Amino acid sequence: MGIQISRLYRRFGTFVALDDVSLTIGDGEFVAVLGPSGSGKTSLLRILAGLDQPDAGSVQRDGHDLLALDARRRGVGLVFQHYALFPHMTVAQNVAFGLRVRPWRLRPKAAVIKASVETLLRKVELDALADRYPAQLSGGQRQRVALARALAIEPRLLLLDEPFGALDAQVRVNLRGWLREFHRSLGITTLFVTHDQDEALEMADRVVVMNRGRIEQIGTPQQIYRQPATPFVSRFIARGQALSGQVQDRHLHLLGQAWSLDGFDTEDAHEMTVHVQPEDIQLAPRYGDGVKAQVIGLRHVAGTVRAHLRVEHRDEPLEAEWNERDWTRHGGAAGDVVDVHFQALTVFGTDREGHVRQRVTIHPPHAGVSVAVGPWRRVEV
Amino acid sequence: MSRHVLPGFRLSTGYTLAVLGGCVLLPLAALVWTACELGPSGWWAQIGTRRVLASLRLSFGAALLAATIDVLLGLLVAWALVRYRFAFRRVCDALVDLPFALPTAVAGISLTALYAPNGWLGSRLVPLGIEVAYTRLGVLLAMVFVGLPFVVRTLQPVLESMEGDLEEAAYTLGASPVQRFFRVVLPLLLPTLLTGYALALARAIGEYGSVVFISGNRLFRTEIAPYLIVQKIDSQYDYRGAAALSAVMLTASLLLLVTMAWLQRWTHRWAVQR
Amino acid sequence: MAAIAAVVSIGRPSRSTRVARLMLVGGAISVLIGLLVLPLLTIFAQALSQGVAFYVDAIGQPDTLAAVRLTLTVAAIAVPLNLIFGLAAAWSMTHFQFRGKALLSALIDLPFSVSPVVAGMMLILIYGKDGWLGAWLEAHGVQVIFALPGLVLATVFVTLPFVARELIPLMQAQGSEQEEAALTLGANGWQIFFRVTLPRVRWALLYGVLLCNARAMGEFGAVYVVSGHLRGITNTLPLQVDQLYQENFTAAFAAASLLASLTVLTLGIKRFLEWRQSGASDRH
Numbered sequence: 032m033g034i035q036i037s038r039l040y041r042r043f044g045t046f047v048a049l050d051d052v053s054l055t056i057g058d059g060e061f062v063a064v065l066g067p068s069g070s071g072k073t074s075l076l077r078i079l080a081g082l083d084q085p086d087a088g089s090v091q092r093d094g095h096d097l098l099a100l101d102a103r104r105r106g107v108g109l110v111f112q113h114y115a116l117f118p119h120m121t122v123a124q125n126v127a128f129g130l131r132v133r134p135w136r137l138r139p140k141a142a143v144i145k146a147s148v149e150t151l152l153r154k155v156e157l158d159a160l161a162d163r164y165p166a167q168l169s170g171g172q173r174q175r176v177a178l179a180r181a182l183a184i185e186p187r188l189l190l191l192d193e194p195f196g197a198l199d200a201q202v203r204v205n206l207r208g209w210l211r212e213f214h215r216s217l218g219i220t221t222l223f224v225t226h227d228q229d230e231a232l233e234m235a236d237r238v239v240v241m242n243r244g245r246i247e248q249i250g251t252p253q254q255i256y257r258q259p260a261t262p263f264v265s266r267f268i269a270r271g272q273a274l275s276g277q278v279q280d281r282h283l284h285l286l287g288q289a290w291s292l293d294g295f296d297t298e299d300a301h302e303m304t305v306h307v308q309p310e311d312i313q314l315a316p317r318y319g320d321g322v323k324a325q326v327i328g329l330r331h332v333a334g335t336v337r338a339h340l341r342v343e344h345r346d347e348p349l350e351a352e353w354n355e356r357d358w359t360r361h362g363g364a365a366g367d368v369v370d371v372h373f374q375a376l377t378v379f380g381t382d383r384e385g386h387v388r389q390r391v392t393i394h395p396p397h398a399g400v401s402v403a404v405g406p407w408r409r410v411e412v
Numbered sequence: 413m414s415r416h417v418l419p420g421f422r423l424s425t426g427y428t429l430a431v432l433g434g435c436v437l438l439p440l441a442a443l444v445w446t447a448c449e450l451g452p453s454g455w456w457a458q459i460g461t462r463r464v465l466a467s468l469r470l471s472f473g474a475a476l477l478a479a480t481i482d483v484l485l486g487l488l489v490a491w492a493l494v495r496y497r498f499a500f501r502r503v504c505d506a507l508v509d510l511p512f513a514l515p516t517a518v519a520g521i522s523l524t525a526l527y528a529p530n531g532w533l534g535s536r537l538v539p540l541g542i543e544v545a546y547t548r549l550g551v552l553l554a555m556v557f558v559g560l561p562f563v564v565r566t567l568q569p570v571l572e573s574m575e576g577d578l579e580e581a582a583y584t585l586g587a588s589p590v591q592r593f594f595r596v597v598l599p600l601l602l603p604t605l606l607t608g609y610a611l612a613l614a615r616a617i618g619e620y621g622s623v624v625f626i627s628g629n630r631l632f633r634t635e636i637a638p639y640l641i642v643q644k645i646d647s648q649y650d651y652r653g654a655a656a657l658s659a660v661m662l663t664a665s666l667l668l669l670v671t672m673a674w675l676q677r678w679t680h681r682w683a684v685q686r
Numbered sequence: 687m688a689a690i691a692a693v694v695s696i697g698r699p700s701r702s703t704r705v706a707r708l709m710l711v712g713g714a715i716s717v718l719i720g721l722l723v724l725p726l727l728t729i730f731a732q733a734l735s736q737g738v739a740f741y742v743d744a745i746g747q748p749d750t751l752a753a754v755r756l757t758l759t760v761a762a763i764a765v766p767l768n769l770i771f772g773l774a775a776a777w778s779m780t781h782f783q784f785r786g787k788a789l790l791s792a793l794i795d796l797p798f799s800v801s802p803v804v805a806g807m808m809l810i811l812i813y814g815k816d817g818w819l820g821a822w823l824e825a826h827g828v829q830v831i832f833a834l835p836g837l838v839l840a841t842v843f844v845t846l847p848f849v850a851r852e853l854i855p856l857m858q859a860q861g862s863e864q865e866e867a868a869l870t871l872g873a874n875g876w877q878i879f880f881r882v883t884l885p886r887v888r889w890a891l892l893y894g895v896l897l898c899n900a901r902a903m904g905e906f907g908a909v910y911v912v913s914g915h916l917r918g919i920t921n922t923l924p925l926q927v928d929q930l931y932q933e934n935f936t937a938a939f940a941a942a943s944l945l946a947s948l949t950v951l952t953l954g955i956k957r958f959l960e961w962r963q964s965g966a967s968d969r970h
Contacts, residue, residue, distance in 0.1 A: 082417050082866050102417060102869045115867040119885040129871035132881070184871055416782050418865050419875030424778035431771045432793050435843050439808030440796075442818055446811050485717050492714030496707060504715065506957045510722045513897065513949045515904025517924040518942040521931050522725040525732050525939070532728065557721055589703065611798075618801025620907035621924070625931070638803040638907065645810065645911055655811060658804040665799040672799075673792055 033057040033220065034079075034097070034188065039088035041074050041244075048074035049085065050244035056222060061214050063235035064224040067267065071244040072224040076190050079222065080109040092187070108181030108219075112193040114173050116165040122176050123148050123161040129184035151179040154213075171202040182217075191223035195230060207234055228268050232256060240264050261387045262304045262379050271306030271377065272349055278303065283378065286322045286343060288395070290376065295391045300380030307376050312340070312351035314361050315370035324349070325368050331355065340371065440662075447659035450652060458656035463632060464640060468660065471637040474548065475616035478555030482612040483605055485556070486563025493564070494571040508564045511557050516621025523554055524625040546628030551636060554622040559612030566608035567601065570679075574600060603679040607672060614668045618661060637661060729946045732939035744940035752918045753926035754944065759834070760922060761902040764841040768898050772849025773891075777879070779850075780857040781865065791854075797846045805843045806911025809836060832914030837922060840908040845898045852894030856887055889963045893956055900952040904945055 034056040041049040048071045056062050064072040077083040079090065081102030090097040097105065116125050130144045139147070152158040155175040165173055174194065181189060194210065195203040211234050214221050225231050231238045232252040240247045240255060240263075248260040256269050265271030276285030278297055283290040283305065297303070315321035327348055328339035336358040339348040351371065363369060373395060380389035447455065458464070492498075493505050511519065527534045527544040534545055544550045574597065582592045620638040627634040637657060644654040734741055744750070775794055779787065797805065812818045813830035823830060830836045864886070868878045884891070906924040913920045915929060923945055930938035 080866075080870050082870070084417075102866075103872045103874065105870070107870060109867070109870045111863055111867055113863070115863040117864060117868075117882055117886075128868065128873070128881070132868070132871065132873035132877045180867075180871065418781045418862060418869060418878070420777055420879070421782050421784075424774040425782070425784070427774040428771065428778050428790065428794075431767075431774075431846075432790070435839070435846060436793055436796055439805070439812055439843070442811040443804070443808045485721075488710065489714045489717055492711045496711050498711050498715075500715075502957065504718050506953045507718050507722050509953055509956065510726065510949065513900040513904075513952050514726070515906060515924045515927075515942075515945045515949070517906040517927050518729060518904065518945045518949075519725060521927065521938060521942060522728045522732070522946075525935075526725055526728045532731075533724070557725070560717075560721065589706075614799035618799070618804065618907075620801065620803045620910070638801050641801075641803045641807055642907075642911060645807065651810065651814070651816065654807050658801075658807045661801050661804050665796075665801070665804075669792060669795060669799050672795075673788070 033060070033092075035089075035091045036075075036079075037089050037091075039075070039078065039085045039090070041071075041078065041083070041085045047071075047244045049078075049088075052088070052241075052244070052246055054239060054246065054249065056220060059218045059220055061211070061234065061236045062222045062239060063231035063237070064222060064239045064241060065226070065228065065231040065268070066224075066241035067226055069243075070241040072226075072241050073192060074244075075241075076109070076192055076222070076224050079188065080107050080190055081105045082109075106184065106187050108184060108186030108189045110174070110177045110181050110189070110191045110194060112196050114165075114177040114197075116173055116176055116180070118165055121162050121164055122157060122168070123152070125165070125176055126151055126179045126183050128180065147183065151183055154182075155179045169202075170198045171206055174198065174206065178213075182219075187220065189219045189221040191221065193225055194223055195225070195227070203230075210234065232268070240268065242267070258390075258392070259306075259377065260390060262306060262381075265306045265308075265377055265379075269306075269308050270350070271308055274305045274307055274376070275344055276305060283376075283393070285376075288322070288373075290393050290395065292378065292391070292393065295378055295380065295389055295393075297380075299382075299388060301383045302381045304379040304381070305376050306379070307349070307373050309337070309350045309352040311374040311376075312349060312371050313374055314353060314357060315372050317370075321370040321372045323368055324351075324371050326363065326365050329365050340369075443655060443658055443662060446652070446655040450656055454652075455656050455659070458653045459660065463635065464637075464653075464657060466632045467635045467637045467640045468657075470548065470551065470634065471617055472664070474551045474555055474636075475613055478552050478559055478616045479609050479613040481552075481556050482559040482563045483609050486560055486567060486608060486612075487601075487605065489560070490564045490567040490571055494568060508561050510561070511559075511622075512561045516558070516619065517625075519557060519622045520554065520625035523550070523557065523622065527553070527626065545626055546630065546634065548627075548634055550626035550628070551623055551634060554626050555616035555619060558619050558622050559616050562611035562615060563605075563608035566604055566611060570601060570604045603675050607675045607679065610668050610672045610675065614665060614672075617664055617668075726946060726950075729939055729942050732936060733943040735939075736936045740936065741940050741943075744934075744937040745944065747937070749918045749921070750923075750926055750930075750937075750941050753921045753923045753941070756834075756837070756921065757903050757923040760837050760841050761899055763838050764845060764902045765895060765899050767842055768845050768849050768902075769891075769895055771846065772851075772853055772894060772898075775850040776853035776857050776887075777883070779854050781862050794847050794850050797843050798851075802840075802844050802905065802907030802909075803911055806840050806908040809839055809843070809908075809912050813839070831912050832916070832920055834920075836912040837909055837920065840912045841902045841905050844905050844908050845901045848898035848901060849891065849894035852890050852897070853887055856890045857883070860886060889959050893959055896952050896955060896959075900949060903948060 036052060036054040036056075039049045039052040041047075050071070052071070052075060064075060066072045074083065078085050079097075081100065084098065117128065120128065126148045127144050130139055130147065133139075148161075149158060152161055155178055157172060157175055157179065160168065160172065165176065168176065174197075195206060198206065207230060223235075232255065235252065237249065238252055238255050239249050242263045248255060248264045250258075250260075255264060259265035259269045259271065262271065262273075266273075274285055276283050278284070278292070281292050281297060283292055285305065322342060324340035324342045326338050327341050330337045334355050336353045336355050338351045338353065338358075340351055341348055361369070375392050375394055377390065377392050379387050382388050450458065459468075489508065493501060493508075524545055525531050527537070527550060529535065529538045529543075529545065531545070537544060542549070544553055578596055578600070579592050582596045587595065618638060620636075620642070623636055624639050627636060627639070629635050629639055638661070641654045641657050641661075644650040644657070779791060810817060810831055813823060813836060814820055815824070815831075828835070830839065864882050865878050868882045873881065904924055905922075906928070909922055910925060910928070913922065913925055915921055915925055917926075917929065921929065923941060927938050927941045927945070930941055
């Protein structure tokens with residue numbers, strides 16, 4: 032059953048925070064809402080938590096109206112971006128808070144509260160720090176206290192607002208895996224918002240990409256990355272880079288090459304956008320074959336080489352990502368002119384309102400012909 | 413659907429409005445009403461006398477001057493307290509609040525005793541030809557006294573937040589200490605200084621207790637406007653005259669309040685930009 | 687001024703900047719001593735100028751003791767009223783957005799900029815014999831002006847903004863996040879207020895109450911207008927000081943020294959609270 036969010040609207044003055052947002056979350060699912068700041072993801076979270084109300088739309092949980100419940104009866108655990116731990120309470124008191132404020136008929140006995148706080152703190156590996164104050168903890172520890180505190184009320188939905196936003200890069204990466212495992216062991220339906228692509232793609236079962244209050248795409252991390260539905264998703268997540276060319280006779284003419292636009296209705300598209308991802312710009316197997324590009328910058332990052340390439344008709348450099356080994360075999364330095372192949376291009380056709388109507392991934396004209404493998408690499412077709 | 417997520421909106425806002433309505437708006441309305449009943453000519457008949465005009469001139473004139481002096485002294489004190497560490501700094505810091513917390517009448521009699529011709533300072537100043545007690549200088553002194561903490565307390569947090577980086581930036585760009593002060597610090601402090609000025613001014617215009625003792629209330633010379641209001645109520649039972657004069661004072665207060673709200677927005681804009 | 691140890695803020699201290707420092711700090715200390723310390727010392731010096739016995743006797747006068755009692759009574763009513771008002775106003779102003787909020791904020795500040803004498807005048811226009819409610823009050827046998835209710839109303843008016851002004855900036859800076867966190871954990875309004883909000887603002891609240899109390903006990907102008915100065919009946923301590931001042935200089939200073947002690951105590955506690963607060967923020 033899970034949670035059905037349908038057609039949420041929310042505006043603040045003239046700013047549209049949520050624009051027709053619909054989403055279904057399955058029981059036990061781990062969903063990431065990914066978007067830049069101002070995309071509406073936090074608004075969505077606050078509405079689910081009961082800290083805000085939409086202008087229109089509904090949220091149902093197992094067929095019941097969730098919006099009708101006020102925040103304190105909703106059973107939604109929220110972990111705030113900056114944790115919002117109570118500074119005047121110890122770790123244990125923070126975690127016990129949700130149980131201690133229950134109406135006394137529903138309030139567990141002190142001993143029971145104590146036991147469940149201990150259990151929770153053990154789960155988040157903080158049992159040794161129960162009597163510390165939040166200010167005496169590290170960022171990662173605070174985050175786990177906030178998590179334990181939210182879990183103490185046995186929520187049926189767990190919401191995390193930028194869970195790693197306030198942490199150091201190193202702690203961040205460690206906690207990702209920990210949280211993923213933690214979710215697996217608990218099985219609570221969890222929704223977290225983030226602006227960090229890696230975080231969303233690495234952790235979530237499904238990713239919801241938002242931009243300007245609208246959902247751009249919902250899908251598994253692989254789908255989002257390999258088949259971005261809109262130019263925005265392509266740019267924001269798949270690092271898609273726009274190229275310009277001309278359309279003639281159902282072919283796209285781009286940097287001296289003609290690409291067949293099979294399966295794409297050029298008549299229907301008001302505007303076309305062509306994107307290429309960095310890993311789809313590869314070194315050509317043979318000299319003189321492909322597109323000429325001047326290497327204007329090289330950065331070596333953990334086994335890969337990120338090259339900035341200057342090509343014709345494009346003011347900004349294109350970024351390409353190569354295997355370090357390939358680049359070493361190819362040889363060269365910044366300033367050299369190299370030949371590159373575009374392995375795949377994604378073409379979006381948008382209508383007058385800017386909505387994406389068509390999307391195809393096209394392959395180079397020589398694909399299937401030029402399978403010739405150089406001495407140092409294999410071309411996958 | 414209510415957007416007020418946290419509970420208690422009606423209770424807290426309702427109670428606030430009820431208290432403000434009963435304690436502030438109702439009395440305010442009574443004064444405005446009474447003043448309006450007089451009409452312009454009736455109002456002028458009450459205000460236009462030599463005695464009242466002299467008192468208004470003194471109240472506003474001395475208050476403007478006192479607030480200016482407060483800004484200069486307050487900047488000095490706030491600067492020293494924020495920028496330098498010295499013995500008894502904390503005691504000095506606590507002392508700044510003295511005029512806030514010292515009952516005005518107590519301040520009034522002690523200033524008078526200090527500056528009276530037979531007082532500890534007065535006996536030294538009078539031979540030099542400086543008469544403070546029972547003169548306009550005394551009025552000024554009392555007004556400076558009550559206004560000082562407003563300037564210091566408004567400036568302190570701003571000076572603290574400015575400490576270091578801005579001036580260091582100017583320093584690395586080659587500015588001399590004097591340039592740093594006049595080109596960086598002072599322009600940034602300007603809205604705060606003006607807010608402090610307005611606060612001190614408001615307090616000085618309306619001040620009664622600290623001033624009436626040292627002023628001596630000499631006819632046409634050292635009578636302040638609040639003293640005349642009290643006189644009209646207390647010994648002449650002239651409520652209309654008191655209301656007319658009160659209306660003038662109230663208008664000045666409201667104007668200052670609007671100015672301060674505007675200054676606050678100004679300060680805020682800079683705060684956001686930084 | 688030998689004890690002054692100026693700390694280097696930027697740059698290398700040259701001779702001229704050291705001189706400037708000495709002048710600035712020296713100037714500031716001179717201002718504080720001349721303008722603030724001397725008047726304070728004068729009070730105690732004058733009060734004791736005719737000996738301790740005279741001092742004790744002056745304070746022991748029945749009228750003075752009655753004035754002390756009245757002052758305490760007025761403060762005991764006015765301060766809690768303003769405490770509740772301050773909390774309600776701060777809660778409303780910091781946790782909600784609504785139309786007219788800026789106006790409300792200005793209204794809260796209004797008593798700060800209105801002359802106390804004008805405040806008293808306004809009360810007379812309402813509750814006085816010829817005031818709006820005068821006839822009705824007289825018919826029901828309630829006396830406001832020249833009685834305790836008038837003193838309380840005048841004091842409440844003058845001290846109204848103290849607690850609210852202390853709380854609002856702090857609560858604004860703290861934001862609503864912790865209250866929201868408590869809400870999602872199932873706490874109701876009172877639980878949020880007492881367990882989350884109040885503990886976090888307790889020092890500021892105490893400080894506001896302290897200043898409010900000092901002002902309430904020391905209020906002169908507004909109370910002067912509505913009191914009627916009936917010795918032993920409607921004279922608060924500051925009014926008693928005023929009356930004694932016309933008759934017996936030293937006795938007036940004896941009574942004033944009580945109020946001055948209250949001031950010193952208030953400032954001392956405030957200093958202590960600030961010290962505690964900075965200690966607490968180290969821990970939290």
